[in-house]
Amino acid sequence: MTLLDVENLWVKFPTRQGIFDAVRGVSFTLGKERLGIVGESGSGKSMTGRAILRLIRPPGIVEADHVSLGGHNLLELSERDMRAVRGQRISMVMQDPKFSLNPVMTVGDQLIEAYRLAHKSRRRGARQASLDALSSVSIRDPERVMRAYPHEMSGGMGQRIMIAMMLIPGPQILIADEPTSALDVSVQRQVLSIMDDLVTSRGMGLIFISHDLNLVADFCDRVLIMYAGRVVEVCQADKLHEATHPYTRGLLNSLPRLDQPRAKLEVLKRDPAWSDAPSVSGRA
Amino acid sequence: MSMLEIRGLNVWFGHGRDRVDAVQDATFSVGEGESFGLVGESGSGKSTILRAITGLAPQWDGSITVDGAMLIQKRVKAFYKTVQMVFQDPYASLHPRHSVDAVLGETLHLHGFSDIDSRVVKLLDDVGLGQKFRFRYPHQLSGGQRQRVAIARALAGEPRILLLDEPTSALDVSVQAEILNLLTDLRAEHGLTYVMVSHDLAVVGHMCARLAVMKDSRIVEVMDVDNLRQNRAQHPYSQELLRNSIGA
Numbered sequence: 001m002t003l004l005d006v007e008n009l010w011v012k013f014p015t016r017q018g019i020f021d022a023v024r025g026v027s028f029t030l031g032k033e034r035l036g037i038v039g040e041s042g043s044g045k046s047m048t049g050r051a052i053l054r055l056i057r058p059p060g061i062v063e064a065d066h067v068s069l070g071g072h073n074l075l076e077l078s079e080r081d082m083r084a085v086r087g088q089r090i091s092m093v094m095q096d097p098k099f100s101l102n103p104v105m106t107v108g109d110q111l112i113e114a115y116r117l118a119h120k121s122r123r124r125g126a127r128q129a130s131l132d133a134l135s136s137v138s139i140r141d142p143e144r145v146m147r148a149y150p151h152e153m154s155g156g157m158g159q160r161i162m163i164a165m166m167l168i169p170g171p172q173i174l175i176a177d178e179p180t181s182a183l184d185v186s187v188q189r190q191v192l193s194i195m196d197d198l199v200t201s202r203g204m205g206l207i208f209i210s211h212d213l214n215l216v217a218d219f220c221d222r223v224l225i226m227y228a229g230r231v232v233e234v235c236q237a238d239k240l241h242e243a244t245h246p247y248t249r250g251l252l253n254s255l256p257r258l259d260q261p262r263a264k265l266e267v268l269k270r271d272p273a274w275s276d277a278p279s280v281s282g283r284a
Numbered sequence: 285m286s287m288l289e290i291r292g293l294n295v296w297f298g299h300g301r302d303r304v305d306a307v308q309d310a311t312f313s314v315g316e317g318e319s320f321g322l323v324g325e326s327g328s329g330k331s332t333i334l335r336a337i338t339g340l341a342p343q344w345d346g347s348i349t350v351d352g353a354m355l356i357q358k359r360v361k362a363f364y365k366t367v368q369m370v371f372q373d374p375y376a377s378l379h380p381r382h383s384v385d386a387v388l389g390e391t392l393h394l395h396g397f398s399d400i401d402s403r404v405v406k407l408l409d410d411v412g413l414g415q416k417f418r419f420r421y422p423h424q425l426s427g428g429q430r431q432r433v434a435i436a437r438a439l440a441g442e443p444r445i446l447l448l449d450e451p452t453s454a455l456d457v458s459v460q461a462e463i464l465n466l467l468t469d470l471r472a473e474h475g476l477t478y479v480m481v482s483h484d485l486a487v488v489g490h491m492c493a494r495l496a497v498m499k500d501s502r503i504v505e506v507m508d509v510d511n512l513r514q515n516r517a518q519h520p521y522s523q524e525l526l527r528n529s530i531g532a
């Protein structure tokens with residue numbers, strides 16, 4: 001079943017040197033799956049995620065044939081209707097929990113606020129639901145965490161709180177933009193497995209944006225590889241190491257590996273033809 | 285002979301009941317021309333060891349010996365001719381309103397060189413940047429180019445030890461490969477000794493011959509990279525770290 005259908009998405013920024021295209025004609029569909037988007041900085045992967053939620057501010061321009069969620073084209077909705085989509089139907093987890101939680105509100109107040117906005121419920125029910133949400137992301141002492149402020153939490157805790165908050169309204173789609181790159185390797189795994197459990201048990205669609213090829217290969221079902229605003233290759237995540245595009249191969253080969261020591265790492269040689277080639281469709 | 289020797293190093297921040305012991309009883313030595321890695325999770329104290337060596341963390345005891353000379357609390361000028369540091373974030377470690385030429389020129393002047401002009405040219409060539417970058421400002425450079433400037437600045441005083449604090453963690457993997465190759469070449473050319481901090485076992489495995497694993501402000505294990513590759517870590521925490529990185 002297709003949850004989200006994106007056709008020919010462009011993100012443009014007018015500059016003094018003319019229009020800069022950050023995303024150029026990206027198409028893909030998302031079902032109940034974990035879809036990875038990988039690429040280097042500046043490849044347009046984060047812009048793709050933000051454009052879906054219409055979070056690109058003017059003068060940035062988002063254009064697409066359609067971005068449809070359950071039959072509605074998100075680009076045609078009013079700003080008011082769009083607010084009902086953000087968080088309620090599509091949620092987003094950002095990279096750094098330090099900047100996405102409100103520093104002057106306790107964690108509990110923020111969770112309760114999110115719950116009451118979504119469910120129009122009374123305060124007492126909201127409190128219990130928030131406690132449950134915290135336990136569902138493996139926070140051991142939810143009562144204490146509810147009273148704490150974000151700066152009292154570690155990065156891993158903060159990110160788990162973010163995930164709990166994003167899941168409270170019960171969205172169908174979660175967009176995670178580098179959710180673990182600010183975290184340690186050991187905590188990274190933990191956060192990912194929590195996210196994985198929640199997404200699988202609720203039958204959600206996940207868009208996982210990352211620069212880490214190995215992580216995506218491990219964690220996702222399908223991967224789009226982006227370069228210079230376009231999708232250059234689409235493959236099954238478990239076959240990522242058999243990828244054929246020279247850019248993907250170059251990225252994989254430039255990683256140091258513990259099991260294959262080398263004196264020198266391979267350096268990626270960029271071919272201008274990569275950015276000229278048309279975008280590959282990521283339709284399932 | 286060991287170039288850098290650390291015995292029973294303790295580093296702490298704050299006083300009284302706010303005291304935090306960031307490093308406790310750290311002991312290791314790095315031979316001349318060797319490359320030594322420090323790995324562990326954030327807050328384990330790995331960067332703090334580097335900061336204590338350079339004098340950026342003033343509250344420490346124990347002994348730090350650099351090239352046979354025991355350090356006292358105050359660093360002398362000659363120390364900075366021997367030891368230099370490259371920081372994690374090339375966006376934060378360069379002055380935004382100083383051109384590359386000014387950054388390198390000032391450093392060379394402070395090290396007491398007089399032939400500054402020819403040395404700036406040489407440094408830029410050494411780090412693979414070339415002349416056209418000489419008069420650029422940091423915002424006109426990419427992350428990888430900035431890190432090259434930071435490395436050039438560290439090399440200006442012709443040091444013998446480079447302390448590398450996560451030199452590639454803010455960079456893309458393709459750029460990371462370029463910078464790691466550059467560091468490998470520079471070590472071979474100048475006979476440098478490296479101490480490299482990273483949370484990425486694969487990067488440390490690529491660059492270093494030996495490494496120390498840190499957890500909760502203590503070194504739990506010092507081992508050869510060969511042992512690491514063959515999965516022969518002793519301490520349970522090192523094994524866990526290894527599992528996490530191999531699985532990735």
